[in-house]
Amino acid sequence: MKVKNTEDLREIKDKFFPLIKQRLGHRNGLGITQVLVCSGTACSSAESQDFRLELERELERRNLRDNVRIFKTGCFGFCQHGPIAMVHPGEVFYCQVKPDDVKELVETHFLSGRVVERLLYQNNGQRANNIEDIHFFQAQKRIVLRNCGVINPEDISEYIARDGYFALADIILNKKPSEIIDKIKKSGLRGRGGAGFPTGRKWEMTAAQDVKPKYVLCNADEGDPGAFMDRSILEGDPHSILEAMAVSGYCIGAAQGYIYIRAEYPIAVERLEIAIDQARGYGLLGKNLFGTSFDFDIGLRFGAGAFVCGEETALLQSVMGQRGEPRPRPPYPAQEGLWGKPTLISNVETYANIPVILREGWEWYSGHGTASSKGSKVFSLAGKINTTGLIEVPMGTTLRTIVFDIGGGIPGGKKFKAVQTGGPSGGCIPDKYLDLPIDYESLKEIGSMMGSGGMIVMDEENCMVDIARFYVEFTQDESCGRCTPCRVGTKRLLEVLKRITEGKGEMEDLELLEELAFDIRDASLCGLGQTAPNPVISTMRYFREEYIAHIRDKTCPAGVCKALLDYTVDEAKCAACGLCAKVCAAGAITGARGQPYRIDPEKCLKCAACVAKCPKNAITKGIRKEDVNIAETGIHTGTGGQEERAAL
Amino acid sequence: MVQYAHTGKESREREIPAPFVSEGKPEQKPDKEQTWEKKFNELDRYISLYAKEPGQLIIILQKAQDIFGYLPEEAQAYIAEKTGTPVSEVNGVVTFYSLFSTEPRGKCALDLCMGTACYIKGAQELMDTLKDQLQIDAGETTADHLFTVNTTRCIGACGLAPILVVNGEVHGNAKSGEIIKIIQKYRKGEDSESKKH
Numbered sequence: 001m002k003v004k005n006t007e008d009l010r011e012i013k014d015k016f017f018p019l020i021k022q023r024l025g026h027r028n029g030l031g032i033t034q035v036l037v038c039s040g041t042a043c044s045s046a047e048s049q050d051f052r053l054e055l056e057r058e059l060e061r062r063n064l065r066d067n068v069r070i071f072k073t074g075c076f077g078f079c080q081h082g083p084i085a086m087v088h089p090g091e092v093f094y095c096q097v098k099p100d101d102v103k104e105l106v107e108t109h110f111l112s113g114r115v116v117e118r119l120l121y122q123n124n125g126q127r128a129n130n131i132e133d134i135h136f137f138q139a140q141k142r143i144v145l146r147n148c149g150v151i152n153p154e155d156i157s158e159y160i161a162r163d164g165y166f167a168l169a170d171i172i173l174n175k176k177p178s179e180i181i182d183k184i185k186k187s188g189l190r191g192r193g194g195a196g197f198p199t200g201r202k203w204e205m206t207a208a209q210d211v212k213p214k215y216v217l218c219n220a221d222e223g224d225p226g227a228f229m230d231r232s233i234l235e236g237d238p239h240s241i242l243e244a245m246a247v248s249g250y251c252i253g254a255a256q257g258y259i260y261i262r263a264e265y266p267i268a269v270e271r272l273e274i275a276i277d278q279a280r281g282y283g284l285l286g287k288n289l290f291g292t293s294f295d296f297d298i299g300l301r302f303g304a305g306a307f308v309c310g311e312e313t314a315l316l317q318s319v320m321g322q323r324g325e326p327r328p329r330p331p332y333p334a335q336e337g338l339w340g341k342p343t344l345i346s347n348v349e350t351y352a353n354i355p356v357i358l359r360e361g362w363e364w365y366s367g368h369g370t371a372s373s374k375g376s377k378v379f380s381l382a383g384k385i386n387t388t389g390l391i392e393v394p395m396g397t398t399l400r401t402i403v404f405d406i407g408g409g410i411p412g413g414k415k416f417k418a419v420q421t422g423g424p425s426g427g428c429i430p431d432k433y434l435d436l437p438i439d440y441e442s443l444k445e446i447g448s449m450m451g452s453g454g455m456i457v458m459d460e461e462n463c464m465v466d467i468a469r470f471y472v473e474f475t476q477d478e479s480c481g482r483c484t485p486c487r488v489g490t491k492r493l494l495e496v497l498k499r500i501t502e503g504k505g506e507m508e509d510l511e512l513l514e515e516l517a518f519d520i521r522d523a524s525l526c527g528l529g530q531t532a533p534n535p536v537i538s539t540m541r542y543f544r545e546e547y548i549a550h551i552r553d554k555t556c557p558a559g560v561c562k563a564l565l566d567y568t569v570d571e572a573k574c575a576a577c578g579l580c581a582k583v584c585a586a587g588a589i590t591g592a593r594g595q596p597y598r599i600d601p602e603k604c605l606k607c608a609a610c611v612a613k614c615p616k617n618a619i620t621k622g623i624r625k626e627d628v629n630i631a632e633t634g635i636h637t638g639t640g641g642q643e644e645r646a647a648l
Numbered sequence: 649m650v651q652y653a654h655t656g657k658e659s660r661e662r663e664i665p666a667p668f669v670s671e672g673k674p675e676q677k678p679d680k681e682q683t684w685e686k687k688f689n690e691l692d693r694y695i696s697l698y699a700k701e702p703g704q705l706i707i708i709l710q711k712a713q714d715i716f717g718y719l720p721e722e723a724q725a726y727i728a729e730k731t732g733t734p735v736s737e738v739n740g741v742v743t744f745y746s747l748f749s750t751e752p753r754g755k756c757a758l759d760l761c762m763g764t765a766c767y768i769k770g771a772q773e774l775m776d777t778l779k780d781q782l783q784i785d786a787g788e789t790t791a792d793h794l795f796t797v798n799t800t801r802c803i804g805a806c807g808l809a810p811i812l813v814v815n816g817e818v819h820g821n822a823k824s825g826e827i828i829k830i831i832q833k834y835r836k837g838e839d840s841e842s843k844k845h
Contacts, residue, residue: 228806318706321706383769383806383809388806474762
């Protein structure tokens, strides 16, 4: 069937809306039970598909297939407690479901009508009877993720039942491109890929180019480690991206779009392929959309594991099948992009905002957020946090709300140390900024950036010097090698950081780090190089005392850097068996039968072989004893450092 | 068929990597020349499918890697000829992207996620265990062609950190002990799939 106008869409909507309505919490007497099984990457990795198949078999066996219907759905965001299965009516939210639970679920819930309490989420000891009771969801505002966990991403009818493609139909049939561009400009939407360029202006610039053909490009190369927003949107609501790309194609005058997606996201690729096929089948992509002369189609292009391809000029090269090396700008992609033609590049989340803005109006949209940053932002919360997952909050929400309210704080009663935002291009934010409302500007001011929205929480057991080293190692590895500041600079930066974490640093290294970092930032060709030193700059700004502890005191306060740890034998636990002394390659352990063994820190190579061997777990790694609590006293003691080196 | 210097019979035979020759039971082993030929035929299908559109080199290379297990020089040269791209350009692309490998990989691919979430939850310790157990570095293959260890970029399942991907199968909340078990299982010649289901 080809959709020709809004009436055709309405017909589909009317047919499928009852299902959706029930999922939205209406008891509309549908007479069926719906089970939504999360089929995002995290839940699928936790074998949600095995659960789904087992459930299907069990329902078949008991002849319940007509009464209970199973749907795949996108990410609920509650990844920590996956796999998730949600049952409507009742919004019963089952966590960590396994194939073994199927029998009980069918007998208790579907046959006897009682909730399986054991599978419900426990909120501080209290069972959450439905999704509303779960704290994680209460402070969120789902605008972009409105369809994730509600519709089946593999069925276009369900997207249409959620008013999908209505905006596209209305625009192509009744509106002028300039009207729409104006609306997007007024909404205040800014690019969600990181830099925050106003989306409406980008559309305007591309539309103003008097060159044909033009292209629309969607950047789905979500390379930031610890970020999975774009993946979740593509897996949970792929049609919203297709619709938005078609709208932008109409507005700028392009007939071809491409989605550049990383090969690490096989489920998202599959969903997109299905979505594109279905949209073509309904005539929502392809030639003569809605019977007009407007053509628009979308192709997929695949990344092959290069972080730099998230940079727009490098991405262009990669879409054309070349090495993903960036080039200087201008000319901007809006002027010269794919095959030298004007190209509109936006990130997945940016596109996902478009249908909502067009449907609800720019006035409504710009009512959310802060003065300079409108709307909401999707973040992926990960790291040392109780509830890892995908969240969406209005711009201007504080980190405290995100980390402690939604995320449930730090596990194990540990102390919060920092939040890392913006991936390898961002910075670490210390606890003093927990109450700062976050938007593009505020994050930039404190030396981090919005980035694409990865948020990694770190506790007192994470060493900030080690984290800086980790990120520089990442960017160093991903540096394409085109320009010298990035290629050589990051290498030198990494060498200095490694030296410090190995206890071989000197105080001058701090100055060297700073100088190098600023040089790399100022002289690199593309965004990757320019932002590569950010993790170093921000950790040096907020956690300088940790650097000093590593260099002057030769200690790692967090107990991470191996070379700076001491291994000690707990004499009370030691059984004096001598196994540790036998395994020690350095001969650092001495003792005799009946007497506790001791480790000579001077000889110890920190290989941890003795720790693994000890049957009594008597050997522990620890921070150097000479370490004085630096935060309190500001005085440093300990061996090593400049003075000793001078004496040598 | 056009004769290409790089895909000539002799060089193909010479370049057949060790796993294809030494692995497998003799009676099951098909004629190596025939296998190689078959693979090129399969590659042909993909080339004709994708080469119609411009800029599809990366997907062709990905398919080639799926077929051969890696990207031998012959395959690169073949793709270059068939798509009318200079070999240097094909090789440039192959060496640029980290997903492409020009060396044969082991039977069991162990990919350890080194995303930030996994790293701060102890991925480095897992890497140390892998290195210690297999005596190879990341990116290398064991001498018996059984294991290849690689670090991978974030696969986006951070809720399950740290993550080890064993032949495409995701193992969440991985622990050192579990890794040792997986390695031992493969060493015994058992397939993880068959044991699981």
